[in-house]
Amino acid sequence: MAQDISSIDVSWIEVGKVADIPPAGARVVKSSQGDIAVFRTADDAVFAVRDRCPHAGGPLSQGIVHDARVTCPLHNWVIDLASGAATGPDEGCAGTYPVRVEDGVILLGLKLPAAAA
Amino acid sequence: MNMMTRGKERLVLVGNGMAGIRTIEELLQRDPDRYEITVFGAEPHVNYNRIMLSPVLAGEKTFDQIILNDRSWYQDNNVTLLTSEKVETIDRQARTVTSAGGQTVGYDRLLLATGSDPFIIPVPGRGLPGVVTFRDMFDVEVMLRKAADGGRHAVVIGGGLLGLEAANGLAVNGMTVTVIHLMGTVMERQLDEAAGFLLQRELESRGIEVITKANTKAILGGDHVTGVLLEDGREILADLVVMAVGIRPNTALAKAAGLAVERGVVVDDHMVTSDPAILAVGECVQHRGATYGLVAPLWEMARSCADHLAGVAGAGYAGSVTSTKLKVTGIDLFSAGDFSGGKDHEDIVFRDAARGVYKRIVLKDDRIAGAVLYGDTRDGTWYFQMLREAADVSGFRDTLIFGQGFGHGLGGAVPANPKAAVAALSDTAEICGCNGVCKGAITKAIAEKGLTTLDDVRAHTKASASCGSCTGLVEQLLELSLGDGYQAAAAAKPMCKCTHHPHDDVRRLIVAGQLKSIPEVMQALEWRTPNGCHSCRPALNYYLLAAWPGEYQDDYQSRFVNERVHANIQKDGTYSVVPRMWGGLTSSKELRAIADVVDKFEIPTVKVTGGQRIDLFGVRKEDLPAVWKDLNAAGMVSGHAYAKGLRTVKTCVGSEWCRFGTQDSTGMGVKLERMTWGTWTPHKVKLAVSGCPRNCAEATIKDFGVVAVDSGWELYVAGNGGMKVRECDFLAKVETEEQVLEYCGAFLQLYREEARYLDRTAPWVERVGLDYVKKRIVEDDEGRRALNARFQFSQVFSQTDPWEERASGGVDAHEFAPLAKVG
Numbered sequence: 034m035a036q037d038i039s040s041i042d043v044s045w046i047e048v049g050k051v052a053d054i055p056p057a058g059a060r061v062v063k064s065s066q067g068d069i070a071v072f073r074t075a076d077d078a079v080f081a082v083r084d085r086c087p088h089a090g091g092p093l094s095q096g097i098v099h100d101a102r103v104t105c106p107l108h109n110w111v112i113d114l115a116s117g118a119a120t121g122p123d124e125g126c127a128g129t130y131p132v133r134v135e136d137g138v139i140l141l142g143l144k145l146p147a148a149a150a
Numbered sequence: 151m152n153m154m155t156r157g158k159e160r161l162v163l164v165g166n167g168m169a170g171i172r173t174i175e176e177l178l179q180r181d182p183d184r185y186e187i188t189v190f191g192a193e194p195h196v197n198y199n200r201i202m203l204s205p206v207l208a209g210e211k212t213f214d215q216i217i218l219n220d221r222s223w224y225q226d227n228n229v230t231l232l233t234s235e236k237v238e239t240i241d242r243q244a245r246t247v248t249s250a251g252g253q254t255v256g257y258d259r260l261l262l263a264t265g266s267d268p269f270i271i272p273v274p275g276r277g278l279p280g281v282v283t284f285r286d287m288f289d290v291e292v293m294l295r296k297a298a299d300g301g302r303h304a305v306v307i308g309g310g311l312l313g314l315e316a317a318n319g320l321a322v323n324g325m326t327v328t329v330i331h332l333m334g335t336v337m338e339r340q341l342d343e344a345a346g347f348l349l350q351r352e353l354e355s356r357g358i359e360v361i362t363k364a365n366t367k368a369i370l371g372g373d374h375v376t377g378v379l380l381e382d383g384r385e386i387l388a389d390l391v392v393m394a395v396g397i398r399p400n401t402a403l404a405k406a407a408g409l410a411v412e413r414g415v416v417v418d419d420h421m422v423t424s425d426p427a428i429l430a431v432g433e434c435v436q437h438r439g440a441t442y443g444l445v446a447p448l449w450e451m452a453r454s455c456a457d458h459l460a461g462v463a464g465a466g467y468a469g470s471v472t473s474t475k476l477k478v479t480g481i482d483l484f485s486a487g488d489f490s491g492g493k494d495h496e497d498i499v500f501r502d503a504a505r506g507v508y509k510r511i512v513l514k515d516d517r518i519a520g521a522v523l524y525g526d527t528r529d530g531t532w533y534f535q536m537l538r539e540a541a542d543v544s545g546f547r548d549t550l551i552f553g554q555g556f557g558h559g560l561g562g563a564v565p566a567n568p569k570a571a572v573a574a575l576s577d578t579a580e581i582c583g584c585n586g587v588c589k590g591a592i593t594k595a596i597a598e599k600g601l602t603t604l605d606d607v608r609a610h611t612k613a614s615a616s617c618g619s620c621t622g623l624v625e626q627l628l629e630l631s632l633g634d635g636y637q638a639a640a641a642a643k644p645m646c647k648c649t650h651h652p653h654d655d656v657r658r659l660i661v662a663g664q665l666k667s668i669p670e671v672m673q674a675l676e677w678r679t680p681n682g683c684h685s686c687r688p689a690l691n692y693y694l695l696a697a698w699p700g701e702y703q704d705d706y707q708s709r710f711v712n713e714r715v716h717a718n719i720q721k722d723g724t725y726s727v728v729p730r731m732w733g734g735l736t737s738s739k740e741l742r743a744i745a746d747v748v749d750k751f752e753i754p755t756v757k758v759t760g761g762q763r764i765d766l767f768g769v770r771k772e773d774l775p776a777v778w779k780d781l782n783a784a785g786m787v788s789g790h791a792y793a794k795g796l797r798t799v800k801t802c803v804g805s806e807w808c809r810f811g812t813q814d815s816t817g818m819g820v821k822l823e824r825m826t827w828g829t830w831t832p833h834k835v836k837l838a839v840s841g842c843p844r845n846c847a848e849a850t851i852k853d854f855g856v857v858a859v860d861s862g863w864e865l866y867v868a869g870n871g872g873m874k875v876r877e878c879d880f881l882a883k884v885e886t887e888e889q890v891l892e893y894c895g896a897f898l899q900l901y902r903e904e905a906r907y908l909d910r911t912a913p914w915v916e917r918v919g920l921d922y923v924k925k926r927i928v929e930d931d932e933g934r935r936a937l938n939a940r941f942q943f944s945q946v947f948s949q950t951d952p953w954e955e956r957a958s959g960g961v962d963a964h965e966f967a968p969l970a971k972v973g
Contacts, residue, residue, distance in 0.1 A: 048970040057681060057707040060964060065973035075681045092723040095711040097684040104684035106711040106719050111684070143972060 043131060043142035051079060051137050059094040059103070062141065069130055070094035071139060072114050074101055080114035081132040081141055087112075087125025158186040161459070162247055162257040164237045164403065166191025168200055168616075169432025169448040170263030171219055176456030178227055184460065187229045188255050190247070192236040193286055196220055200286070201445055201584075201617050204477045207290050207319030209662035218615075240407035242425060259427060259459060262404055262415060266397035266433040266443065271307065275369030281391045284316045293390065297323035298936075301389035304328070305378045307366055309336035311476060313394035314349075317358050318478045320390070322662055328359040328386050330366060330378065332395075340474045340485040344501075345508050345524040352481055352506075361386075397443050399434045414441045419466030421455035431455045437467060444472045445584045445616055473534050473583055475527070477617065479663060484530035487520035487537050488512065495519060500551045509551055516544040529553035531620070535580050572626040581623050584616035592624065596631045604628065646685040648677050653689070653906035660697050668694065668705055682708075689907035692794065695830055696902050699944035706962065712792035715965055716952045717774055720767065725774060727766045728791035729781050730827065733801045733819035733839075734762030743784030747777055761798030761836065763789055775966050778953035787827075787951040794908075795830045796837070796898075799823040800848065804841030804858065813858035815841030818887055822856070825891055826898065828948040829941070832905040832914070835898065836870070850878045853901075853911040854894050859883075863890050867897055867923065868915035876912045879920045882928045895938035896927050902941070 048062050054073040061084055062069040068084035070093045078101060084094045091107030101114045111120045117129040131142030161177075163170045166189050174187060191197075195217075202216040224231045235249040240260065248254045268283035270276055282292050296304075297320060304320045306313045309331030321327045329336070335346030336353075350360050365381040369391055378386045399414035410416040410424035414436030421429045421437075431451045433443055442448070447470035457464030473486035489512045500509040507525035511518060511533065517540050521533040532554040536543060543550055554574075575581075577590030595601055595610045607624055608615040614624045628636045644650050651659070656675065665671045668690050672682060682690065687708035694702045706714050717725035729744070744764055748756055755767035769777055778788075791797060799822050802808065804815030819839040826837065838849035839856040848871075849855030855866040855878050862885040869878030881897070884890060900923065905914040915923055927934050955961040 046972050048972065053964060053969060055707055055964065060969035063968045063971040071969055089721070090723075091721075092719075095715075095719060095723070097687060097710065098707065099681050099683045099687065100679060107721065109684065141972070 045140040057098040081130035083128040159258040161185035165263035171197040172452040180460035204315035262430040264400040269396040280375035304390040305388040308394035420458040482527040484523040484527035489520035582613040585612040587613040648679040728789040729786035730789040779957035800838040802846040811841035815839040833910040895941040896934040899937040899941035
C-alpha cells in the first residue's frame with residue numbers, strides 16, 4: 034500500500050489557500066488516489082500526507098496537530114508530518130506528497146493519469 | 151517511657167515556629183538523645199513555612215504544601231507537641247512553664263522562640279471586625295473567606311514586603327485593593343526610589359492602587375469595617391483592612407519572667423538570655439543591638455543555639471547581613487545590603503526600560519555595599535556572595551553590572567547556558583540564601599550521601615527548603631553531579647511530557663496567574679514544547695473553559711475530533727449521530743424525522759443506545775450539517791454523545807404510569823437534563839432518575855443518580871458502569887425537586903472545578919474522599935448554593951446547540967467540506 038511518490042514527473046495542482054486551513058489544523062483533498070490530508074501547523078508550515086494512519090487506516094486529517102506532528106484520532110498514534118512516519122515505538126509510514134506554497138496558495142505535486150492532468 | 155527517659159535533661163520549646171523547630175532539628179543532628187523535648191505551640195498547626203503564606207493567599211500553593219514538619223516528624227523524633235497551647239507564665243525558680251490551658255511542664259533548659267507580633271497602629275477603629283494582620287495561617291484563612299464571601303474592597307495599610315504580598319494575593323482573589331503607604335515609595339527599606347517606582351507601576355498595572363505619603367487617621371465602620379480615613383480627609387471604601395506596617399519582637403513572656411528585654415529578648419552570641427537556663431532564638435531576640443524579621447538570620451541563630459544546647463563548641467552567632475526577595479509571581483526583585491549611598495559610595499546603574507530592568511550596585515572602597523535588582527535578579531546570589539565576603543571587585547568593575555554571565559571568573563569565556571554558570575560557581579558560593587547553604591555543601595552531600603532527588607537535597611542540606619527561589623539552582627547542581635542519572639522528580643506526576651507541572655498545579659496556577667489562553671499558560675508555566683501535544687492541549691482547553699466561563703475563547707484545534715465536529719468518529723472515518731431525547735422521551739414527530747433522515751442519507755445502521763436514545767451510524771462527514779439541519783427542523787438538538795460533558799439522563803416512567811412509582815422520575819429527569827445539557831466536564835457525565843427503589847433506571851451506577859422514595863429523593867454520586875463497575879456512594883436525601891437540581895448543579899460544579907481532566911467522578915471522589923464532597927455539598931449550605939450559582943452561570947455560555955450553529959453554515963464551515971477535489 035505504501036506509495037513512493039517522487040517529485041519528478043508530477044503535476045503541481047492548486048488546491049486552495051493556506052488561509053483556508055485553520056492554524057494547527059488540516060483539511061482533506063479528495064483525489065482519485067484516495068484522500069490526502071493537507072496540514073497547516075501553528076507556525077504556518079504546510080504538509081501533505083496520505084489521510085490514512087499506517088496503523089488502522091484512521092483519517093489523520095481529523096487528529097490534533099502539535100508541532101509538526103499529528104495524533105491519529107482512532108488510537109493516538111503520532112505521525113511525523115514531514116516524513117509521514119510513525120514516531121515513538123510505533124512503526125509504519127503514511128506516505129507524503131510534495132507540496133509547496135506560492136503567495137499563500139498551496140500546490141500539491143500529484144502524479145495524475147494523463148487524461149486528468 | 152519514664153524508665154527510658156529517666157536521666158535525660160528536659161528541654162521545653164515555647165513557640166512551634168520556624169526558628170524554634172529548626173533549632174530542634176539542628177540539635178537532633180548533633181545529639182539526638184540528650185533531651186526529652188516538649189514543644190508548646192499557640193497555633194493549632196504543625197510547623198509550617200510562614201514565609202510561604204503569600205503564595206497560599208495567592209492560591210499558588212496549598213497549606214499542605216507549606217508544612218515543614220508533619221505530625222509524624224514529631225513522633226519519629228520523640229518530640230511531644232502541644233498545639234493550641236499558649237504559654238502564659240514562666241516560673242524561673244521552680245523551672246516550669248504553664249500554658250493558658252493549665253498545662254505545667256518542668257524544664258532544665260528552656261528555649262523561647264515566640265517570634266514577633268504585627269504592629270497595630272493606634273488609630274480609632276483598629277479593633278473592628280474585618281481588620282486583620284498578615285502573620286499566620288489564621289489571618290490567611292480570614293482573608294480568603296472574606297474574598298470568597300463577596301468582599302469587594304480591601305485596603306492594605308503598609309507598602310512594605312508583607313503588605314505588597316498581601317495586596318497581590320487579595321487582588322488575585324478578585325478584590326479591588328488599595329495600598330496605603332506612609333513613605334514616598336513602596337518598600338523603601340529594601341528598594342531605592344527608581345526600583346520602588348518600577349514596582350509601584352507594575353502593581354498598578356495589576357489593578358492595585360498605591361497611595362504613597364498617606365497617613366491613616368481612622369478606620370471607619372459600625373459593627374464591621376467599611377472604610378479607611380486618611381489624614382488629608384480622603385475616605386477609601388473597605389470590606390477588609392490588612393495591617394502590615396511592621397512587626398515587633400514578642401517579648402511579653404520574657405519580660406514577665408524578669409529576663410533582660412530591650413527591643414527584643416537580649417541574648418549573647420550563643421543565644422543565651424540573662425538567665426543561663428533560658429535561651430532564645432528567632433524574631434523575638436535582640437542580638438548585638440539588632441533584631442531580625444527575615445528567615446536567613448533565624449537559621450544562623452538556630453545553628454549557634456543548637457551548638458550550645460548540644461555542648462558543641464561553636465563560633466557563636468555574629469549577626470547577619472540580609473537580602474530580600476519579593477514573592478509575587480511575575481515580579482523579580484532582589485535587594486541586599488546598604489544602598490542609601492553617601493559621600494564615599496559609588497553607584498553603578500544599568501537600566502533597560504523596554505525590558506523593565508533596573509540594576510544598581512553600590513560600591514564602597516572597591517567592595518559591594520549594596521545591590522538592588524529589578525526585573526532581572528539572576529545575579530542576586532552572586533552579588534550577595536561578594537557582599538558577604540567583602541570581595542574586591544576593582545579588577546572587573548567595568549563589567550560587574552552585566553552579571554556573572556559576562557565571564558567573570560571564567561577567564562573571559564561566556565557560559566552558553568545557566569548550567570555552565572552554575573558549574574563555574576566556586577564551592578563557597580551561596581546557593582540557598584535562606585538557609586546559608588553553599589555550593590560545596592550541596593555537591594558534597596550529593597556525592598557522599600548518594601542523593602538523587604530534590605527532596606533528598608532538601609532533607610539533607612535544607613537548600614531550597616524555605617522560600618524555594620533557589621530550586622532551579624539546586625536542580626542544576628543535581629544535574630551537574632549526576633548527569634543523565636538525574637531525573638527531576640516532582641511529587642505528583644506531570645500532566646504529560648510537555649511540562650513538569652501536575653494537573654492540580656496547572657489548574658491552580660491558571661486561576662492564580664489569571665492565565666486566559668493556551669499560549670499564555672504554556673509561556674507562564676514554561677511548557678517544554680512549542681504547542682503542547684494531544685494530551686495536554688485538550689486538558690488546558692478544558693481548564694481554561696472551566697476557569698473563565700464566558701471569557702475564554704474555546705480553541706477547537708485543541709479539541710479531540712468528536713468535540714470539534716460534534717459527532718462520534720467510527721473506525722472507517724464516518725461518524726455517528728445521536729439526537730438528544732430529553733429524559734429518554736421521544737415522539738412520533740421525532741421518530742418520523744429520524745426515519746426520513748436515515749432514508750435520505752442512506753444511513754446504514756440505526757441502533758438504540760444504553761442511554762435511551764437512538765444512534766445513527768455511518769454518516770459521512772460532509773453530510774453531517776445536512777443531517778443536523780433535518781433533525782433540528784423536527785426540534786431535535788445534539789445529544790452530546792461525543793462530549794466530555796453531560797451525556798444522558800436515563801429515567802424510568804415513574805409515578806405517571808408505573809404501579810410502584812413514588813415520584814415523577816421522568817419529569818425529574820427532563821428537568822435535570824434541561825439544566826445540565828451542554829456543560830463541559832473533565833470526562834463524560836451520566837445521570838439517571840429512578841421512580842422507586844427498584845431502580846429500573848440503574849441510577850446507582852451513574853455519576854449523579856436520583857432514586858425516588860415516598861418522602862423525597864435519595865441522591866447518589868460517583869458511580870459508573872464500564873470497564874470497572876463502581877456502585878454509587880450515597881450523598882444525601884432531599885425533599886424537593888428544587889433541592890435535587892441544586893445539589894446536582896453544585897456536585898457537577900465541584901467536579902468541574904477540582905477534578906483532573908479525564909477523571910470521571912468515581913476516581914475523583916475516591917481520591918478526595920466522600921467526606922470532602924459531603925462537606926462541600928451537604929454540610930455547607932452557603933457553599934453549595936455558591937457552587938450551583940457558578941454552575942448556572944457557566945451554563946449561560948454553554949447551552950447553544952452546536953448542530954444548529956453548524957447546520958446553518960455559520961460555524962466551522964471549513965470543517966465539513968473538502969479543501970479540493972482533484973483527479
